[in-house]
Amino acid sequence: MATILSLSNVNKNFGALTVSDDVTFDMPEGQALGIIGPNGAGKSTLFNLIGGTLAVSSGTVQFAKQDVTRVPAAERCRMGIARSFQIPHPFVGMSVYENLLVASSFGNSGHHDAKAECRDILDRTGLLPKANRPAGSLTLLERKRLELARALASGPKLLLLDEIAGGLTEAECHELVETIKGIRDSGVSIIWIEHIVHALTAVVERLIVIDFGKIVAEGEPSKVMADPLVQEIYMGISVDDTAA
Numbered sequence: 001m002a003t004i005l006s007l008s009n010v011n012k013n014f015g016a017l018t019v020s021d022d023v024t025f026d027m028p029e030g031q032a033l034g035i036i037g038p039n040g041a042g043k044s045t046l047f048n049l050i051g052g053t054l055a056v057s058s059g060t061v062q063f064a065k066q067d068v069t070r071v072p073a074a075e076r077c078r079m080g081i082a083r084s085f086q087i088p089h090p091f092v093g094m095s096v097y098e099n100l101l102v103a104s105s106f107g108n109s110g111h112h113d114a115k116a117e118c119r120d121i122l123d124r125t126g127l128l129p130k131a132n133r134p135a136g137s138l139t140l141l142e143r144k145r146l147e148l149a150r151a152l153a154s155g156p157k158l159l160l161l162d163e164i165a166g167g168l169t170e171a172e173c174h175e176l177v178e179t180i181k182g183i184r185d186s187g188v189s190i191i192w193i194e195h196i197v198h199a200l201t202a203v204v205e206r207l208i209v210i211d212f213g214k215i216v217a218e219g220e221p222s223k224v225m226a227d228p229l230v231q232e233i234y235m236g237i238s239v240d241d242t243a244a
């Protein structure tokens with residue numbers, strides 16, 4: 001399987017604060033990869049470095065066999081890296097459908113028929129009945145779906161999902177997981193940062209744990225979650241507690 005994304009010794013410092021610390025990993029095309037870690041561990045920063053909204057302090061980012069370390073964010077989007085944000089900010093005065101058309105015109109879509117493609121994405125993300133509603137009138141779940149749909153409309157090869165399930169009810173979360181599984185099964189590579197671990201592990205086949213900007217564990221999700229170090233870092237269960 002070809003490598004879609006490769007990070008080599010990526011570092012990011014804000015003054016004296018190191019937020020990405022020698023991050024190195026390869027991601028095969030078509031993989032669904034989860035990233036977890038405590039608040040402030042540097043997860044969203046990593047997305048900013050992959051998407052190009054932040055420049056690395058050192059190290060390299062390769063996407064689809066090209067060195068994109070110095071490539072601006074808009075160009076990376078056109079190359080096929082799309083992202084959903086923790087807090088959705090759609091164009092609230094535009095319709096849901098128009099929001100997708102905007103994303104399609106800026107992205108990597110190259111669709112022969114962008115309108116038909118956007119309608120198909122609305123259908124796949126459950127937003128077709130809301131297509132002509134102003135984006136500002138959507139519920140939280142619908143806004144999350146729109147965030148996903150806009151990212152898809154840009155024609156991604158790699159989709160970065162930043163805490164997309166946050167704030168949803170259990171039932172809503174389940175609905176969204178099914179939609180993301182559909183995207184994964186269509187062959188789009190996915191990296192998903194999420195605190196709702198059961199939602200994440202329902203989709204991803206590999207998990208990376210970040211703490212203080214450093215990768216501290218990675219591998220098959222159930223094995224990673226059973227690692228005592230991960231339990232201590234992520235869930236506050238210390239090895240001593242379990243022994244008591």
Ligand SMILES: Nc1ncnc2c1ncn2[C@@H]1O[C@H](COP(=O)(O)OP(=O)(O)OP(=O)(O)O)[C@@H](O)[C@H]1O
Pocket residue numbers: 014017019037038039040041042043044045046
């Ligand atoms: N532009 C910036 N300037 C200075 N410090 C920053 C900047 N962006 C992020 N940080 C700091 O970097 C650290 C990592 O932030 P980041 O948002 O990447 O963490 P996170 O793991 O995504 O957290 P959360 O789970 O809460 O979203 C935090 O201490 C944050 O305050």
